[in-house]
Amino acid sequence: MYLLYINELGQDYKGQRQYEFIFGNDPDTLVEEWFIIPSAGRAIPPEVESIDLVGLLKNSDLKLELVQNSDYFGVIDAVDGIMNHSSTNTLGSSPKINSYCLCPL
Numbered sequence: 001m002y003l004l005y006i007n008e009l010g011q012d013y014k015g016q017r018q019y020e021f022i023f024g025n026d027p028d029t030l031v032e033e034w035f036i037i038p039s040a041g042r043a044i045p046p047e048v049e050s051i052d053l054v055g056l057l058k059n060s061d062l063k064l065e066l067v068q069n070s071d072y073f074g075v076i077d078a079v080d081g082i083m084n085h086s087s088t089n090t091l092g093s094s095p096k097i098n099s100y101c102l103c104p105l
Helices: 077-078
Strands: 001-010 016-025 052-060 064-066 084-090
Touching: 001 064
Parallel strands: none
Antiparallel strands: 001 016, 016 052, 064 084
């Protein structure tokens, strides 16, 4: 199983974030909007037919910098392994890359 997309659901009243981690069995799943470079918030999750499992992270103080919000990369760059789906900005400067994001389960 492969991580296809991380969907940010938003924040609750306490400012805690919620994310969907969308997994599928087909690593070749592609969405037309994933080819837009830079993504700049225009990418969308894969079709429901391509999704096999969704994990939910909720009530988290973790803030992920998602590739679909990038002003430099497109989601296709994460699919191709050029970069990760997400990173965390722990010190307020350059993001710390999480290398686990594109690994098959």
